[in-house]
Amino acid sequence: MTPIITTRFVNLFYNEFQALKNINMAIMPNTVTALIGPSGCGKSSYLRLFNRMNDLIDGVSITGDIMVDGEMIYSKGIDIVALRRKVGMVFQKPNPFPKTIFENIAYGLRVNGVTDKKRIEEKVEFSLQQAALWEEVKDKLKKSAFELSGGQQQRLCIARALAIEPSIILMDEPASALDPISTAKIEELIYELKRNYTIVIVTHNMQQAGRVSDYTAFFYLGELIEFGDTKEIFTHPKDKKTQNYITGRFG
Amino acid sequence: MKFSINSVKKKELKQWLAFNVFRALSVLVVCILILILSFITYHGIKVISWEFLTSMPEDGMTKGGIFPAIVGTLCLVTGSMIFAVPIGILSAIYINEYTKASFFKRFVKLMTNNLAGIPSIVFGLFGMTLFVKTLGFGDSILAGSLTLGLLTLPVVIRTTEEALKSVENSFRHGSYALGATKLQTIRKVVLPMAFPNIITGIILSIGRVSGETAPILFTVAAYFLPKLPTGISDQVMALPYHLYVISTSGTNIEESRPMAYGTALVLIGIVLIVNITANALRKYFSKKVKMN
Numbered sequence: 001m002t003p004i005i006t007t008r009f010v011n012l013f014y015n016e017f018q019a020l021k022n023i024n025m026a027i028m029p030n031t032v033t034a035l036i037g038p039s040g041c042g043k044s045s046y047l048r049l050f051n052r053m054n055d056l057i058d059g060v061s062i063t064g065d066i067m068v069d070g071e072m073i074y075s076k077g078i079d080i081v082a083l084r085r086k087v088g089m090v091f092q093k094p095n096p097f098p099k100t101i102f103e104n105i106a107y108g109l110r111v112n113g114v115t116d117k118k119r120i121e122e123k124v125e126f127s128l129q130q131a132a133l134w135e136e137v138k139d140k141l142k143k144s145a146f147e148l149s150g151g152q153q154q155r156l157c158i159a160r161a162l163a164i165e166p167s168i169i170l171m172d173e174p175a176s177a178l179d180p181i182s183t184a185k186i187e188e189l190i191y192e193l194k195r196n197y198t199i200v201i202v203t204h205n206m207q208q209a210g211r212v213s214d215y216t217a218f219f220y221l222g223e224l225i226e227f228g229d230t231k232e233i234f235t236h237p238k239d240k241k242t243q244n245y246i247t248g249r250f251g
Numbered sequence: 252m253k254f255s256i257n258s259v260k261k262k263e264l265k266q267w268l269a270f271n272v273f274r275a276l277s278v279l280v281v282c283i284l285i286l287i288l289s290f291i292t293y294h295g296i297k298v299i300s301w302e303f304l305t306s307m308p309e310d311g312m313t314k315g316g317i318f319p320a321i322v323g324t325l326c327l328v329t330g331s332m333i334f335a336v337p338i339g340i341l342s343a344i345y346i347n348e349y350t351k352a353s354f355f356k357r358f359v360k361l362m363t364n365n366l367a368g369i370p371s372i373v374f375g376l377f378g379m380t381l382f383v384k385t386l387g388f389g390d391s392i393l394a395g396s397l398t399l400g401l402l403t404l405p406v407v408i409r410t411t412e413e414a415l416k417s418v419e420n421s422f423r424h425g426s427y428a429l430g431a432t433k434l435q436t437i438r439k440v441v442l443p444m445a446f447p448n449i450i451t452g453i454i455l456s457i458g459r460v461s462g463e464t465a466p467i468l469f470t471v472a473a474y475f476l477p478k479l480p481t482g483i484s485d486q487v488m489a490l491p492y493h494l495y496v497i498s499t500s501g502t503n504i505e506e507s508r509p510m511a512y513g514t515a516l517v518l519i520g521i522v523l524i525v526n527i528t529a530n531a532l533r534k535y536f537s538k539k540v541k542m543n
């Protein structure tokens with residue numbers, strides 16, 4: 001199997017500060033990869049490379065090769081809009097638009113040129129079902145998304161990302177602002193989505209990484225310390241730092 | 252550690268003093284406002300009638316109405332907004348959404364802030380030189396509107412900028428992450444969210460424009476012109492200038508005094524209505540934004 005994301009010797013700087021150092025990693029399709037590590041270790045910066053979200057921050061510079069789905073996404077002339085259609089993202093804090101539940105999902109379709117009403121309606125329903133939210137909201141699609149609970153909002157954001165049919169979904173601590181029940185629902189969802197999507201998830205929660213992911217990458221001070229099978233990492237970490245972190249000795 | 256009862260008492264006294272001084276001062280502010288309003292209303296209400304609002308001034312402006320001045324002010328407000336609103340909003344979008352932190356951005360901001368600090372009479376002089384003389388518009392609604400527009404442009408830019416800034420970045424990022432372009436993000440996410448506050452800014456600047464005298468002094472305002480304008484190159488009377496005229500240089504100041512109070516009341520009334528509308532519109536749109 002060929003990896004869907006490959007990074008080679010990737011360095012990332014915020015002005016003078018080096019946030020990522022020589023990261024080499026390959027992510028396989030239809031797997032869940034967890035990025036773990038203490039705050040400021042670079043895991044979120046690494047995640048945001050894949051849909052070029054770092055571009056929005058002033059003073060960022062990047063070196064190295066980043067290949068997504070066979071394309072060098074930092075080479076000149078790349079279509080960032082097309083890239084972001086292929087690589088969806090779910091943020092730490094649920095950020096639905098101040099629109100109706102329906103419009104929140106339709107938005108992504110509309111900005112990508114879908115105008116057919118029927119198709120949008122079908123797609124909205126399908127995405128909400130995929131995100132396991134349909135049953136809860138089918139009678140109030142015209143209501144504001146802000147009326148939903150935090151957990152429902154986050155699933156709405158996942159549905160919104162799914163609607164434009166990405167192949168990769170990036171999740172930046174998607175459950176860190178949610179209660180345990182909502183968290184469990186999100187984790188279930190991740191497990192379901194794995195069949196059709198490649199998921200890369202940043203998490204602070206060790207148990208979560210252990211529960212949802214196939215592979216785990218441990219970052220520390222901008223370096224990739226260890227990357228491998230989640231079970232391996234959690235039971236037989238090769239590096240002392242990994243062991244200390246997953247057993248809670250620092251973080 | 253032991254606290255002496257004395258020091259506690261002292262603290263309480265200070266607290267009490269501070270609270271009451273603050274309260275007294277805010278009551279004072281409200282009193283001043285009420286005083287002005289009731290003073291004007293008391294003197295002005297006597298002359299207010301349907302006739303006063305809808306007829307031409309007569310007898311050296313000691314009788315009749317202020318209809319042309321009301322129409323003139325409305326023309327000038329509309330004209331200045333047609334000019335200031337699009338330019339102001341578009342520049343604010345450019346400054347806030349497109350430019351990165353740079354010397355240019357700081358420079359533009361500094362200039363906008365300075366523009367806001369220029370006394371309005373200077374705008375009047377500038378408007379006269381540029382629009383009335385150089386561009387040859389003459390004393391006209393066009394020249395007056397452009398001058399007033401220039402005056403209020405920084406207000407529109409700054410309130411719009413603040414409105415755009417108050418839209419959290421997480422919404423922009425959410426939109427980009429779905430493959431939206433910058434323009435789509437601004438049009439469909441940022442602007443609708445900033446809209447209520449932009450409206451407030453516009454309406455507050457309408458309030459300011461309708462009360463300005465100095466900028467229209469040399470650019471459009473007519474001393475006495477008992478007919479309605481027929482085009483943008485006509486002169487008009489305007490409420491603030493009319494008020495100035497009949498209270499300082501009318502033919503019979505004593506006799507036109509009640510008219511002056513009446514005019515002032517109408518002017519205050521317009522500004523008040525505009526402010527109330529601003530609030531209502533903002534509330535309406537903030538609700539609507541969440542629904543759509």
